[in-house]
Amino acid sequence: MKHLLKLLDLSRDEIVELLDLADKLKADNKAGIPHPLLKGKTLGMIFSKSSTRTRVSFETGMYQLGGHALFLSNRDLQIGRGEPVQDTARVLSRYLDGIMIRTFAQQEVEDLAKYGSIPIINGLTDFCHPCQVLADMQTVREHKGRLDVNMCYIGDGNNMANSLIVGFLKVGAHVSIACPASYQPDAQVLDFTRQYPGQFFMTDKPIEAAKDADVIFTDVWASMGQEDEKAIREQAFAGYQVNAELLAVAHEGCMVQHCLPAHRGEEITEEVFEAHADEIFDEAENRLHAQKAVLVACMK
Numbered sequence: 001m002k003h004l005l006k007l008l009d010l011s012r013d014e015i016v017e018l019l020d021l022a023d024k025l026k027a028d029n030k031a032g033i034p035h036p037l038l039k040g041k042t043l044g045m046i047f048s049k050s051s052t053r054t055r056v057s058f059e060t061g062m063y064q065l066g067g068h069a070l071f072l073s074n075r076d077l078q079i080g081r082g083e084p085v086q087d088t089a090r091v092l093s094r095y096l097d098g099i100m101i102r103t104f105a106q107q108e109v110e111d112l113a114k115y116g117s118i119p120i121i122n123g124l125t126d127f128c129h130p131c132q133v134l135a136d137m138q139t140v141r142e143h144k145g146r147l148d149v150n151m152c153y154i155g156d157g158n159n160m161a162n163s164l165i166v167g168f169l170k171v172g173a174h175v176s177i178a179c180p181a182s183y184q185p186d187a188q189v190l191d192f193t194r195q196y197p198g199q200f201f202m203t204d205k206p207i208e209a210a211k212d213a214d215v216i217f218t219d220v221w222a223s224m225g226q227e228d229e230k231a232i233r234e235q236a237f238a239g240y241q242v243n244a245e246l247l248a249v250a251h252e253g254c255m256v257q258h259c260l261p262a263h264r265g266e267e268i269t270e271e272v273f274e275a276h277a278d279e280i281f282d283e284a285e286n287r288l289h290a291q292k293a294v295l296v297a298c299m300k
Contacts, residue, residue, distance in 0.1 A: 001297045003113045003120045006106070006128045007166045008192065015137070015170055016147075022138050022286070022293035029064065029289070036066025037296050041097040043067060045123070048074040048103035049224050053260065053287050054123045054131070058100055061292040067299075070096075074103075089116035098299045104225065119298035121291075126159055126225070127186060131294060132259050133163040135286040137171065140215050142286075143255055143279060148172035150251070152213035154206050155240050155267055156233075157185035160219045160259055165189055169196045176201040178209035180236050206239065210246045215255040218242045218267045234266070242268045255279050 001014060010018075028035050043062050045055065055071065062069040079088045085108055092099060093116040101109055102123035113120040122130055141147050151168045153161050157179045165185060168175050169192075177185070181204055184190065193200040203209050210216060221237040222230045247254055256268070256276035264270045273280065 001294075004130055004294050004298060005109055005113055005120065005122050007130045007133060007163050007170070008128075008188075010170070012170045012172075015134070015167065018134055018290070018293045018297060019138050019141060021296060022134070022290045023142075025292045025296070026286070026289040034066075035064070037300050038062065038097075039066035041065075041067040041299055042095075043069045043295065043299070044072050044092055044096040044099045045069055046072045046074065046077065046079070046099060046101040046103065047123075048101075049124065051102055051123070053284060054100075054102050057287040057291055058123070058295075061288055061295055065292060065295060067097075067295075085111040086115035088112075089114075093117040098295070121294055121298060124159065126223075128163045128166075129159045129259070130163055130167075131287065131291050132160065133167040134294065135290040136164065136217070136257055136259075136283060137167055138286045138290050139257065139279065139283040140255065142282065144214060148174075149214035150174045150176070150212055151215050151217070152209050152250070153177040153179075153217045154209060154242055154246070155179060155218045155237065156221060156223070157183050158219060158223055160217070161185045162189045164217055165200070166192060169193065169199055174199050174201075176203070176209040176211075176213065178203050178206040178240065180204055180240070183236060206241075206246055207249055211249045213250040213254055215257060216242055216246070216250060217257045217259075219259055220261070220263055221267055237267070240267065242272055244269070244271065247272065257283050260284055 059069040089112045098119040100121040100123045104126050106125040106127035109122045151173045153164050162185050221233045258280050
């Protein structure tokens with residue numbers, strides 16, 4: 001695998017191979033077995049958006065793999081002052097062994113891959129969040145023993161929704177999502193779902209989407225860069241909360257997942273969050289292991 005730009009680019013087998021490698025690296029880590037698979041390698045991490053989990057997990061992952069990570073704030077790079085992406089890509093390719101970027105436009109990630117000569121990893125864009133969803137799939141398989149589950153997503157049809165739909169459809173899950181009509185997933189993703197007749201269901205009624213779910217995902221109503229829309233979004237997403245009423249129609253033992261940070265009392269209740277905290281923080285931990293698998297697959 002040369003890059004991880006979006007899950008649309010990966011086959012089912014490539015996704016499963018990444019998850020298998022993530023499980024192995026996690027088991028080694030828990031057993032104290034070193035795996036310096038990227039010894040002497042350097043990852044540049046470009047951040048146009050702030051982060052907790054992405055920065056810490058990638059830095060720690062590179063350290064555990066024997067390599068080194070460089071934090072490159074958008075404010076510190078010439079790209080933040082107007083240097084073309086193609087020039088940045090060609091310069092950094094002369095210094096680094098790989099780039100992880102967390103930014104706004106998907107095109108910026110695609111251009112880094114087009115003009116650079118080293119692996120590019122998408123740490124998040126407004127279009128998709130592939131690293132998070134690989135960790136999500138790893139967590140679901142750990143808890144459920146399989147990936148062909150009934151997966152439900154409640155909330156904004158944002159980058160998380162886009163990647164969850166693509167990733168889980170590719171591994172054989174049945175995917176149901178509930179979002180307001182004005183906040184549906186990207187048209188490219190909805191077009192992709194037509195390849196999976198009978199596996200995808202979209203509604204504006206959360207109770208319908210959650211029926212018989214094995215795992216329910218949600219995300220914040222206003223993501224980074226949408227703070228000025230907070231009041232409008234709170235009104236639009238009233239009723240799109242993961243709560244006890246919603247879980248009552250899901251399968252017994254239904255998991256709840258949240259990519260964090262969570263706004264308790266908005267997209268999820270305090271009661272539900274705390275009842276499923278172990279699953280949610282397993283999901284957060286697995287960012288480390290899933291991303292290490294991506295780093296090895298791209299950079300080894």
